[in-house]
Amino acid sequence: MANKKKSGFYPDWYREEAPKNSYRSIFKWGDPNEYKAPSRQLYKLMKNVFEMTDDDFKEKQEMGLDTVDIDVPVNLSDDIIKELKAIVGADNVKTDTYTRLRVSYGKTMIDLMRLRKKIVENLPDVVLYPSSKEEIEKIVVFCNDKKIPLYVFGGGSSVTRGTEAICGGISLDLGQNFNKVIDFSETRQTITVESGIFGPALEKILNNAPETLKQFGATRAYTCGHFPQSYEFSTVGGWVVTKGAGQNSTYYGKIEDIVFSQEYATPVGNIKTDEYPRCATGPSMDHIMMGAEGTYGILTHVTLRVFRYVPENRCRFGFMFKDWKSAVETAREVMQMEAGNPSIFRISDPTETQYGLNLYGITDTILDTFLEVMGYKDGERVMMLGFSEGEKNFAKNVRKQIKKVAKKNGGFSITGYASSKWETGRFRDPYLREDMGDYGLMLDTLECAVNWDNLQQVYEGVRAYCESRPNTICLCHMSHLYPQGTNLYFIFEAKMNDIDEYLTYQGGIMDNIQKYGAAMSHHHGIGKMTAPWFEAQVGKNNFEVFKTLKQHFDPNNIMNPGGTMAFDLPEDQKRDFINK
C-alpha cells in the first residue's frame, strides 16, 4: 500500500464481499462491493479522540463472517403455509432462517451489534414475496382471519427496528416482486407504483421517461425529487409509511408533500385516498395513513408527484461563517426571504465542519490557511453548502439571494467546490460503519425536528449530553429547512460495542431530545426503538387518537405488533423524561 508507506500505519480494512448467507452479508450497508474507510486524517483523529493506538487496529473483532446456520423452528402449521403458497405461489414462500433474519433486522445500530454477536431473535415464521396488490389484500384478510402477525420489509434500511418481527408470524418482502409501475400521467405529473419499488429504479424510469414510460405517452424527463441517505436501499413504501425526507426536501418537500394518493390493505378493508391536489372534504386521509408505519395497514399502490428533470440548471454554492450563530441566522433568513428555496441546503456545526473540510480535501490547503488568517477559525467556523435547481433563472436567483444574505452575516464564499464533493459522495457515508465496527467502534445517528425558537436549546442540550461521555465524537448538521424551523441531525462515534452500554447511551440522547423540546424524529420515524418516547412526545390525548385509529383498522393487533409506535407497549416501558 503506497499510502501506508507515506504516513505510517493504516488499518488493513476488510475488503472482501461478505460470505454468502453470513451475518455480515445482512448488516453490511448497501452494495456488497462498495466500501468506505475513514480517511487517514480521520483515522488519526479517531485514535486521538478514542485514546486508541495503532495496536487497537491490528485485529478485527466480531466480523460476522460465519454463515447463519441456526435452525429456528417455524411456528406456523403446514396448512397455513399451504394456504399462503396458494396465494403467492410456492416459489414466493420462504422459511429458512437466513431469509427470515434478513427481513427482521434493519440497519439500526442494535441490529448491527446483534448480528456481529450472532444474536438471532424475533424472526417471522415465514417470508412471502407477493407480486400484486390483490395478493397483499388477500394476505391481510387471511392474517386477520387467523390472527397471524403481519410485518412488511422494504429496502431494509430502517434505523428504528421498524421491520422487526417481534411476534413472529409473516413478513412480506415487497422489494422482490412488488415493484412495478402501474400508471403515469404526463398531464398531471404523477406516477403510480407498487410500494416495493426501490429509489434508483424509480428515478431511472423517470429520468428516461420518454423511453421507459412511452406506453403512457411520456415526452419529457422527470425526477422524483426524493433522495434520502438510504436512497439506494430503500423503497417508496418505506419512505411513505415512516414519513421520510430526501436530502433535497428543502425544495421538493418531505415525502408527505410528494405523495399524491395512496392505497392500503387493512384488516377492515381497503383504503384509497383521493386524487385531488387539495380539497375541503373532511380530514386528510393521506395524512391519517402516512406515518402509521405498518400498524394500520399495508401500503400497496402509491401515486407520487413528479417534477421536471433539469439537472443542468443546478447552481452550487458554499460559504464559510465565523460561527454557528451567524450561519443559523443566515439559514433562517434564506428560508424566510420569499425567493424560493434551495434544493440541497446543509449547515454543519463547527465539529462537523472540521470533518467535512477534511473529507472534501480542503484541510491544510491554501484556502484553509487563508480562512484561518481571515478569522474563520478551525473549531469555530461553520460550513454551509448546497445547490438550487428548477427553472434556470429561478435557480440562479435563489443562489444570488442566498449569497446576499450570507455576505450580510459574514459568510465567505468557498464556491461550489465543497458542494460538488458532497454530491459525489452523498450516499456513501453509511459504508463507514462496517470498517469502524470491525474495531469495536460505533457510529450512529439520531435526528430530531425543531423550530427556530427552540433550535439553540436543543442543539446545546443534546450535544452537551453526547459529549458528557468521555472520548466520544458528536457532529451535528441541519439538512431539511423550513421557514419555521429545521431538522437537527446528530452523528456520534465512540469506542463502544456492548449492547447495554449502547442502549443506555442512546436512551440518554433521546431523553435529552425530548427534554429540550424537539420532536423525536424529523424523518426516521418511530418504529420500535423510539416507541417508548412516543406518547410523551405527542401527548396523551393525541396518542389516544392514534390508538383509536389503530383499534379501528386493526382490531386484532396483527399489523406490525410488538411495540411499534407504542400501541401495545406496556406502560412501564414508556419513557417520559420531561415529566420525571
Place this chain on the structure above:
Amino acid sequence: MANKKKSGFYPDWYREEAPKNSYRSIFKWGDPNEYKAPSRQLYKLMKNVFEMTDDDFKEKQEMGLDTVDIDVPVNLSDDIIKELKAIVGADNVKTDTYTRLRVSYGKTMIDLMRLRKKIVENLPDVVLYPSSKEEIEKIVVFCNDKKIPLYVFGGGSSVTRGTEAICGGISLDLGQNFNKVIDFSETRQTITVESGIFGPALEKILNNAPETLKQFGATRAYTCGHFPQSYEFSTVGGWVVTKGAGQNSTYYGKIEDIVFSQEYATPVGNIKTDEYPRCATGPSMDHIMMGAEGTYGILTHVTLRVFRYVPENRCRFGFMFKDWKSAVETAREVMQMEAGNPSIFRISDPTETQYGLNLYGITDTILDTFLEVMGYKDGERVMMLGFSEGEKNFAKNVRKQIKKVAKKNGGFSITGYASSKWETGRFRDPYLREDMGDYGLMLDTLECAVNWDNLQQVYEGVRAYCESRPNTICLCHMSHLYPQGTNLYFIFEAKMNDIDEYLTYQGGIMDNIQKYGAAMSHHHGIGKMTAPWFEAQVGKNNFEVFKTLKQHFDPNNIMNPGGTMAFDLPEDQKRDFINK
C-alpha cells in the same frame, strides 16, 4: 340619476341600511353601507338571458325589511342558563330570537331565501360570547356532561349551512370577544391568535407589526397570505375548520398549508398539535383535526405561519387566449415550470370572460375591437389574470416565465390593467346578491376540485347540466392552481326564488360534480348542505374512519350535530349519484 337618462331604465336598487334587527340585516352581505348593483351592461344582459323586461324590475319583493319579532321559546332550563352565566358572565349570554337566528343562518342561498320568506327554524336556545380558551374548554365539558348540542359561529359567511343549530342547544359566537393575539414570534414567523379573530383585524396587525406587535419584538411588516372571498366577514377559526382557501393560495397555500399549530377543546379533553414545521412522529394531528368542521371539537388557539409583507414587489399580468383549451394548457404548464408560483392566478371561461371584460370596462373599447380583429372572439376567448409576489427578482421572473408560456400558447398580453381592476373589487362581488334577490333573481356558487386529467370532463359535464335549465347563466373559473390540478368555481344566475326549485337545481349540480369525478368542495367545506354527497365522495371505508374519530372525540354527539358531514344523517338522506 345621470345614468338613467343616458341609457334608459335602470332599476332603483335599494340603497338604505337594513333596518335594525330586520331579516335583511342578517342576510345582507358584509358592510351595512356597501352595495354593488349589476352594471348597466350586466342589467341588459340579464334581462336578455332571463327573458325579463324593465317592468320586472319596477317592484321589489321579499326584501326582508321587517323586524324579527317572533318569540321562539328557549328549551334550556334556568339552571342551565345560570351555570352558563357563571362561566362567561351574564352579559355574554343572549336568548333573544334575533341573536339566535343571526348565528344559526349563514350566507348559503337557502339561508337568504328563508330569511326573505321569514322562515325561522333551527335556532340555538342560547348564544354565548366566550372570552378565553379556558371558558370554551369549560363550556365543552359542561355541554358534554349535560348532553347539550354545541355549535360555533365565526364570521357568518358559511355557504354550507355549517353553523345551523339543527338540534338547538348552545351556539358560541366567537367573533365577539374571542379575537385576541396570544403570541407572535419573529424568529419563526408565526402568530398565535384566538380563533374568533376576523381576517382584516389580523391582517392589519401583521401589516403594522412593528407597532402592533411591539411587545413581542416585531421589527418587520408581515402578511397572513390568506384572503378568501369572504375575507372581510370570516374568522381564522372558520378558515381552518372548513379548510378554506384564500384568493392568493396558489402562492401562499391553502389554510392547511398556512396552519402551524392548533388547540381544540373536545368532549374527551384538549388537543394541542405539535410545533414543528415537519416531523415523523406518527400521523399528522393537524390534518386529523382540520376539516372536521366543529364535529370533533372547538378550535381555540391557532398558530399561523406568516410571511414578509412586500406588496411593492407585485408584478401584475393579464393575457387573452383564443380558447379555453389553450388557456388551460398554459395554466397547467405554468404550475409545472418549476419557477415558483404566481400569487393571484385566475382563468375565466369564455362566459365569465365576457362578464369580466364588461366588468373591467374593456368591452367596446379599442382593445376589444383589436382583440376581435386578431381572432380573440367574444364567446370563445378566455382571460387569464393575476400577479406574482415575494422577493423582487423572484416575482419578476415568475411573470417573465408566465409570459413565455402564454406566448407559446397564443396568449396576447392585455397588461396588468384587468388584474388591477380585479384587485380593487376583489371582495365586492357577493354584494350583488341582495340587489338581484330583490327582483327574484338567484346568484349562487358551487365549487369543486379536479386534477388536470379530469378537469375537462368535469367542466363540460357540470356546465352542460347548469345550462340545461333554460334562461340560466353559468360562469366558471379556476383560481387555486397546483402542479397536479386546480379548483373549478361555478357561478350560476337564474330567475328563481322558490326554495324547492332551488334545492332541486342545486342538488342536480352536485350530483354532476360527483358524477364527473370532482371533489365536492375545494374550499367551501361540507357542512350540512353537501353532507348527503359526502360518503359517496370519500368512499365508505374512508367515511368509517372519519366516523370512528367522531365517535372518539364526541361520544354523545353534541358537537355540531344534525347532519354536519353526514355523521348522524339517516342513510336514506345520503345521495350517491355515481352508484345510482
